[in-house]
Amino acid sequence: MTASGRPVVLAVDLGGTAMKGAVVGDDRTVLAEIARPTPQTEIVGALRALLRDLRTSAHANGARVVAAGVVTPGMLDEARGIVHYASNLGWRDLPLRDILHDDLALPVAVGHDVRAAGLAERTVGAARAMQDFVLVPIGTGVAAALVSAGDTITGATGAAGEFGHIPVVPGGEQCTCGQRGCLEVYVSGAGVARRYRNAGGAELSTQEIAGRLGRDPLADRIWSEAVDVLAQGLDILTLLLDPNVIVLGGGFSEAGDGLFVPLAERMRAGLAWREPPQVVRSSLGSDAGRIGAGLLAFAAA
Amino acid sequence: MTASGRPVVLAVDLGGTAMKGAVVGDDRTVLAEIARPTPQTEIVGALRALLRDLRTSAHANGARVVAAGVVTPGMLDEARGIVHYASNLGWRDLPLRDILHDDLALPVAVGHDVRAAGLAERTVGAARAMQDFVLVPIGTGVAAALVSAGDTITGATGAAGEFGHIPVVPGGEQCTCGQRGCLEVYVSGAGVARRYRNAGGAELSTQEIAGRLGRDPLADRIWSEAVDVLAQGLDILTLLLDPNVIVLGGGFSEAGDGLFVPLAERMRAGLAWREPPQVVRSSLGSDAGRIGAGLLAFAAA
Numbered sequence: 373m374t375a376s377g378r379p380v381v382l383a384v385d386l387g388g389t390a391m392k393g394a395v396v397g398d399d400r401t402v403l404a405e406i407a408r409p410t411p412q413t414e415i416v417g418a419l420r421a422l423l424r425d426l427r428t429s430a431h432a433n434g435a436r437v438v439a440a441g442v443v444t445p446g447m448l449d450e451a452r453g454i455v456h457y458a459s460n461l462g463w464r465d466l467p468l469r470d471i472l473h474d475d476l477a478l479p480v481a482v483g484h485d486v487r488a489a490g491l492a493e494r495t496v497g498a499a500r501a502m503q504d505f506v507l508v509p510i511g512t513g514v515a516a517a518l519v520s521a522g523d524t525i526t527g528a529t530g531a532a533g534e535f536g537h538i539p540v541v542p543g544g545e546q547c548t549c550g551q552r553g554c555l556e557v558y559v560s561g562a563g564v565a566r567r568y569r570n571a572g573g574a575e576l577s578t579q580e581i582a583g584r585l586g587r588d589p590l591a592d593r594i595w596s597e598a599v600d601v602l603a604q605g606l607d608i609l610t611l612l613l614d615p616n617v618i619v620l621g622g623g624f625s626e627a628g629d630g631l632f633v634p635l636a637e638r639m640r641a642g643l644a645w646r647e648p649p650q651v652v653r654s655s656l657g658s659d660a661g662r663i664g665a666g667l668l669a670f671a672a673a
Numbered sequence: 674m675t676a677s678g679r680p681v682v683l684a685v686d687l688g689g690t691a692m693k694g695a696v697v698g699d700d701r702t703v704l705a706e707i708a709r710p711t712p713q714t715e716i717v718g719a720l721r722a723l724l725r726d727l728r729t730s731a732h733a734n735g736a737r738v739v740a741a742g743v744v745t746p747g748m749l750d751e752a753r754g755i756v757h758y759a760s761n762l763g764w765r766d767l768p769l770r771d772i773l774h775d776d777l778a779l780p781v782a783v784g785h786d787v788r789a790a791g792l793a794e795r796t797v798g799a800a801r802a803m804q805d806f807v808l809v810p811i812g813t814g815v816a817a818a819l820v821s822a823g824d825t826i827t828g829a830t831g832a833a834g835e836f837g838h839i840p841v842v843p844g845g846e847q848c849t850c851g852q853r854g855c856l857e858v859y860v861s862g863a864g865v866a867r868r869y870r871n872a873g874g875a876e877l878s879t880q881e882i883a884g885r886l887g888r889d890p891l892a893d894r895i896w897s898e899a900v901d902v903l904a905q906g907l908d909i910l911t912l913l914l915d916p917n918v919i920v921l922g923g924g925f926s927e928a929g930d931g932l933f934v935p936l937a938e939r940m941r942a943g944l945a946w947r948e949p950p951q952v953v954r955s956s957l958g959s960d961a962g963r964i965g966a967g968l969l970a971f972a973a974a
Contacts, residue, residue: 459946504829518913520826520833527821527915528805531947534912539905539943541843549945604840608909611835612819614828642840644850645760646832 377436381669382426384442385485385661386419388460393422395430396666404429415461420475439479441669443488443661447531453482481668486533487524488664490517495667498619498655506615510624514556518613540604558601561623568594582627603638610649621654678737682970683727685743686786686962687720689761694723696731697967705730716762721776740780742970744789744962748832754783782969787834788825789965791818796968799920799956806918807910809836811925815857819914841905859902862924869895883928904939911950922955
């Protein structure tokens, strides 16, 4: 380690399936990247090993590591760095910041993956300099980062932003969460693929289904229903939070005009006296969480 | 006017049907009250007259008027004191603060009625010292004040909190706003009375309908549907904003156990992995807006 080296941080987006880590400079250039599958057990050990390996890469680049940032799904106390509950990591009340700080002897920031992605979109992405915006990543599931007057809404217990589970269709189809009619039953990657299959379609990914639009009536119907429910959900967000812009991320947003054109139309049709906000595609894509982890790390350094 | 008199403010809650004004001391005691019907036209003139009469009352009490606060419905720019749009006052882009300041030669605060009521509930009411809470006044219509980390969410255009018009029943019954399936179609005072009548019931107020619960099957059904939709809406707020407490205000909240007991049950049934927040009745009732106007006035003094 050279005390005079370039200051960098270790940034990790820890998800249920992958751990995506990078060594990031203060101009946000990426000096090194390491991605590994998230193991089924001993996730903390794997995360510690990933961070140590990132630090070794940083030193090999002659850089000076000033902090680390890790973002995770679940319910978090970001101020104290505690993950209260993360179902797909199997964690409960884990003092992640203290554990990593003991290991690395560095300032460590722990954040929520989607809220950190929102911070990244706001700082360097599609919502740059926006004070009131919403980021909705639509992947296997759906979540949201809600930003009001420049502050991310975290809620009383760190559980704000559960947009995928808002009940939008009373008595609707069963969700994996145990409830019925949740938004992500209809709109998510998993939901669209399952509904297509259950309606007699082949075993296709949401991307493949989106690729059949205009040629496959079943794909058209399932997709149209997804757009209807997404428009309803985004109208709810608009009426409650009045954002400048809504940023859509995740695989779903890659459908382009097949999504954004009907979505804008139906959002407008569902609002009585106001215009819908602009709806744009994320410019950071699946890197947003990791970029947010880097921003949190520099803020903690 | 005695320069050494007790400091007071003029506080007015200007609604579509009534103007409720008071002279309020810094310990929040009310020295004088004047309530008048809101006229159909010349509302600004009537408001100015009301404020001048309140000032006269203040001086008659030997008090020193340090500021005025006026709260209104609609879309507002609170920082600049402009009412962009208030349909039931017939106002568009009205520079209310400047108009009143010219008239009174006093600091004037202009606020949103429901958000000011939320400030009052948080400062002296049922959400005292809560950092994350929601106030939902249910009267003729429905709105919400959303407070996150101690800050009221106003939105990019001052239009946040339109809880009454979130679309909760896709393709549902017609709302006065022109859309279908809005929450307030089912839950508001006007909505419950209209649905009871349209289902063959008598011309009764919502309060009268609530008074027939357990004895009138039609009242039971309409009320139960209102509670279902309210539970759905409050679950949406809970999942998005994660409040500590939800405060219900307005005439609807006076139904007591007939509302709060089934509501808590159905909110819990609609949430998969988390407890619902506490739901309590407003302790300030219909004075909350006017009390909020007084708080805003003292803050501007």
